[in-house]
Amino acid sequence: xxxxxxxxxxxxxxxxxxxxxxxxxxxxxxxxxxxxxxxxxxxxxxxxxxxxxxxxxxxxxxxxxxxxxxxxxxxxxxxxxxxxxxxxxxxxxxxxxxxxxxxxxxxxxxxxxxxxxxxxxxxxxxxxxxxxxxxxxxxxxxxxxxxxxxxxxxxxxxxxxxxxxxxxxxxxxxxxxxxxxxxxxxxxxxxxxxxxxxxxxxxxxxxxxxxxxxxxxxxxxxxxxxxxxxxxxxxxxxxxxxxxxxx
Amino acid sequence: xxxxxxxxxxxxxxxxxxxxxxxxxxxxxxxxxxxxxxxxxxxxxxxxxxxxxxxxxxxxxxxxxxxxxxxxxxxxxxxxxxxxxxxxxxxxxxxxxxxxxxxxxxxxxxxxxxxxxxxxxx
Numbered sequence: 001x002x003x004x005x006x007x008x009x010x011x012x013x014x015x016x017x018x019x020x021x022x023x024x025x026x027x028x029x030x031x032x033x034x035x036x037x038x039x040x041x042x043x044x045x046x047x048x049x050x051x052x053x054x055x056x057x058x059x060x061x062x063x064x065x066x067x068x069x070x071x072x073x074x075x076x077x078x079x080x081x082x083x084x085x086x087x088x089x090x091x092x093x094x095x096x097x098x099x100x101x102x103x104x105x106x107x108x109x110x111x112x113x114x115x116x117x118x119x120x121x122x123x124x125x126x127x128x129x130x131x132x133x134x135x136x137x138x139x140x141x142x143x144x145x146x147x148x149x150x151x152x153x154x155x156x157x158x159x160x161x162x163x164x165x166x167x168x169x170x171x172x173x174x175x176x177x178x179x180x181x182x183x184x185x186x187x188x189x190x191x192x193x194x195x196x197x198x199x200x201x202x203x204x205x206x207x208x209x210x211x212x213x214x215x216x217x218x219x220x221x222x223x224x225x226x227x228x229x230x231x232x233x234x235x236x237x238x239x240x241x242x243x244x245x246x247x
Numbered sequence: 248x249x250x251x252x253x254x255x256x257x258x259x260x261x262x263x264x265x266x267x268x269x270x271x272x273x274x275x276x277x278x279x280x281x282x283x284x285x286x287x288x289x290x291x292x293x294x295x296x297x298x299x300x301x302x303x304x305x306x307x308x309x310x311x312x313x314x315x316x317x318x319x320x321x322x323x324x325x326x327x328x329x330x331x332x333x334x335x336x337x338x339x340x341x342x343x344x345x346x347x348x349x350x351x352x353x354x355x356x357x358x359x360x361x362x363x364x365x366x367x368x369x
Contacts, residue, residue, distance in 0.1 A: 030297060030308035037311060129310070136303045 003170045009049035010076035016042030017235050021084045041126045052115045067239040077165035077219040081227045088155040095134035096163040102127045103191050112180040142203035157208045164213035168220045279305040282323035
């Protein structure tokens with residue numbers, strides 16, 4: 001169960017930091033604010049999960065876990081590690097990821113682990129908005145100019161195979177399913193695929209076929225892309241100066 | 248000359264293509280009026296505007312600009328061009344309204360209380 005919470009927290013922390021790179025340079029001011037507040041939400045989700053790990057499952061201090069671990073100890077997936085790229089890629093990743101987040105937390109409403117079920121209840125509205133934001137832009141840009149449509153399709157072709165890294169299984173999955181903590185990654189994947197495919201087709205875009213997701217697996221076991229290390233270095237820069245500082 | 252700003256809200260008027268004094272339209276994002284409702288059942292109050300390419304995006308931008316911190320039950324966005332108003336030069340219609348204090352119900356309430364007080368003391 002610890003594995004589930006840690007990977008969810010790591011995903012949220014890393015995507016939160018990654019998407020915050022748009023703060024100040026977003027396409028327009030209002031969208032800049034929107035993307036930044038959703039990043040803050042993600043950091044909030046990470047913090048809540050690290051806190052549950054700390055208070056209920058004997059994990060370390062949330063700040064230490066977030067800012068004082070080596071890259072190999074992170075269990076985030078490859079999707080969240082990739083650079084922000086152009087706004088098309090960031091938007092498509094946001095769409096693919098938040099659809100998964102939305103369904104994951106929705107399933108966790110039924111979790112036998114009460115603190116997790118309570119958190120799922122708390123973040124429901126936030127994730128609904130994250131999905132609404134992603135869908136609105138996907139629809140807008142897929143039906144905008146020829147250029148915007150082409151860019152969305154290209155970004156989708158790149159991001160879609162990587163998105164399968166979200167659903168990489170961990171060792172203790174069978175036990176977790178038996179304990180009714182979570183229904184498992186396969187169940188989540190099939191719900192996500194159906195929803196995402198319907199959405200993509202409704203925008204007039206094509207669901208990528210003939211791709212290989214295998215190269216993007218390993219994140220859950222600590223094998224990461226070359227992009228994680230520099231991100232962690234930047235993210236922990238201030239913390240590392242004085243890890244014991246009082247804020 | 249076309250001055251296409253990097254900001255999609257501001258694509259300046261294409262002066263080269265002005266025909267009969269009319270510049271090409273649809274080169275700007277749409278302006279929406281935003282109304283904020285803090286509790287269900289209460290009146291939505293006008294809080295400002297947003298620029299957006301569609302009502303859906305206007306609603307999202309309105310959430311970010313006007314509902315980030317305060318208590319919110321709902322938001323309305325309405326295209327500014329859909330708001331029908333008096334012409335600015337017709338404001339003389341309202342010129343004498345402030346004089347018509349007899350239309351203010353508060354006026355009577357206070358009068359009644361003053362009269363009641365007077366009757367009591369006399």
